[in-house]
Amino acid sequence: MNRLSRWMVNRGAGRRARRLLARLEGHLPIRPGSAILELGAGRGALSALLLERFRPRRAVVTDYDPRQVEAARAFLGSRPAGIPEGVELRTADALQLPFPDRAFDAVFAIAMLHHVDASPREYRQRPTALAEIRRVLAPGGLLVYSDFSKVPELRQSLHGLGMVREYSRPGWFGRELAVYRRPFDPAGG
Numbered sequence: 001m002n003r004l005s006r007w008m009v010n011r012g013a014g015r016r017a018r019r020l021l022a023r024l025e026g027h028l029p030i031r032p033g034s035a036i037l038e039l040g041a042g043r044g045a046l047s048a049l050l051l052e053r054f055r056p057r058r059a060v061v062t063d064y065d066p067r068q069v070e071a072a073r074a075f076l077g078s079r080p081a082g083i084p085e086g087v088e089l090r091t092a093d094a095l096q097l098p099f100p101d102r103a104f105d106a107v108f109a110i111a112m113l114h115h116v117d118a119s120p121r122e123y124r125q126r127p128t129a130l131a132e133i134r135r136v137l138a139p140g141g142l143l144v145y146s147d148f149s150k151v152p153e154l155r156q157s158l159h160g161l162g163m164v165r166e167y168s169r170p171g172w173f174g175r176e177l178a179v180y181r182r183p184f185d186p187a188g189g
């Protein structure tokens with residue numbers, strides 16, 4: 001994103017994150033001590049709320065853009081709680097996640113899935129990002145996303161990956177906030 005887009009995205013992030021979490025109330029069975037990954041975290045406004053709310057054992061706050069990672073580091077570090085132990089900030093490309101299989105109990109991808117293609121709104125790469133997310137989710141783990149474009153195709157990709165929809169809330173202009181679960185493997189693995 002260019003400087004102006006980053007400024008605009010980061011400016012209203014706190015308000016949006018609080019609203020988002022309120023909408024998810026009762027739909028996020030994430031236990032204290034879980035491992036959480038946030039993709040395209042921007043300035044870390046949601047990350048701060050997730051840390052307070054879920055007290056994860058491990059939280060990895062990532063963005064493709066190192067400037068956003070530094071913005072998140074500055075924001076999280078400025079809070080009275082600072083950056084707790086177990087919180088890692090790093091760059092990560094949703095198309096090639098630098099994490100082992102089944103590493104996380106929940107993955108958050110808020111307003112970022114439409115960014116993964118080189119050209120905006122191309123969506124050819126989005127299934128790759130979704131497959132990566134599924135790969136790093138533990139069986140039973142949750143994907144939480146919010147996105148606004150080509151949502152039926154997004155759902156179709158997730159369905160094709162065997163992900164099960166647990167919650168969906170439609171918004172303006174085709175936007176959807178949703179929670180999907182990676183099912184437990186039939187063999188119990």
Ligand SMILES: C[S@@+](CC[C@H](N)C(=O)[O-])C[C@H]1O[C@@H](n2cnc3c(N)ncnc32)[C@H](O)[C@@H]1O
Pocket residue numbers: 001009010013016039040041042043062063064065068092093094095109110111112115116
């Ligand atoms: C619209 S912003 C949303 C930021 C934050 N989630 C929020 O809701 O305020 C999209 C973010 O996705 C990041 N991004 C773009 N392409 C990405 C990719 N391939 N992998 C991970 N993050 C990416 C951008 O750098 C940007 O910070």
